[in-house]
Amino acid sequence: MTTTVLDPKLLGFWARCVREAQHLSQEALAANASVNIRTIQRFEAGQPINVMSRRAVAKALGYKNPDTFEDPQFITGVLSFFDGLKDLQQKGLDDQHPDHVRIDAQPLVTGDAAAHFAGVVNAVSFTIDPALTDETKQVAASFCDYVQDLMDVDDFPVSSRLGFAKDLDGVLQELRGLGANVYSATRDRKFRGADWGDKPSWEMTVGYLAIVPADRELTQLYIPRRMKLA
Incomplete structure (x- = not known):
């Protein structure tokens, strides 16, 4: 069985997008997750944080499952989103170069x-x-x-x-x-x-x-x- 793991930098970028969509600062997210702001900064930069902190950040971002970041369905959804975004960007470039x-x-x-x-x-x-x-x-x-x-x-x-x-x-x-x-x-x-x-x-x-x-x-x-x- 093949296990898909989300690239830490991609996961960090996703978490930042979710945080900003909720109009939360890094300080506010850290407070909601009861972690140090440096933990949020490291996580969004794609650097490792411990399992308990990952679970706390997931819940603070609104995910009911604290292990969401390891959930294959979540990972597939994130990858599909970015693949779609990449396709849109590529189409935009193709439209700029019709010849x-x-x-x-x-x-x-x-x-x-x-x-x-x-x-x-x-x-x-x-x-x-x-x-x-x-x-x-x-x-x-x-x-x-x-x-x-x-x-x-x-x-x-x-x-x-x-x-x-x-x-x-x-x-x-x-x-x-x-x-x-x-x-x-x-x-x-x-x-x-x-x-x-x-x-x-x-x-x-x-x-x-x-x-x-x-x-x-x-x-x-x-x-x-x-x-x-x-």
Whole structure:
């Protein structure tokens, strides 16, 4: 049997929302639960408190069952609420980008992975976040240039590949040291000209690189729904 446990930070955030919906201050909730205000502060911050305090806080928030926070039904309800909220936020973002589609992105953390990326894509689009410092942008631009140059290299020997990967790894480490992370994504596309007639479509893999501040975690990228090749 699998037991689902609510993430302490998520539970703390939920408790704070319930408290504020009842127009209770942390001091008032602490008084109602007969606990120290620091207990409420720790709980809402996702830090551990003892079982008796958890039960007291649950009752002070209006839950009849003092073990509500461990109740599977309660946990499922909270998770469903936040999943629904996330879906609404995602829909709002989708509505803001009607001419774009979302594709899965993953962190690019090693030079070998960067070299592999350059080897499998036929075209690439780069995004360097404007919030980065000028120094970081310059390093990011050099990384993008290196990847693009590597895309033009055909049939290079294994020893050269190892050297390219080592160089790229060094740039990635420098970017992390400057507070930036690199994310990559690929999308298979088909292109054809208006006058191609019966000629088959041109199939290619388009790559996307996004370099953003380290405090931004990306799981997907918005890319144009349509694209034209120059």
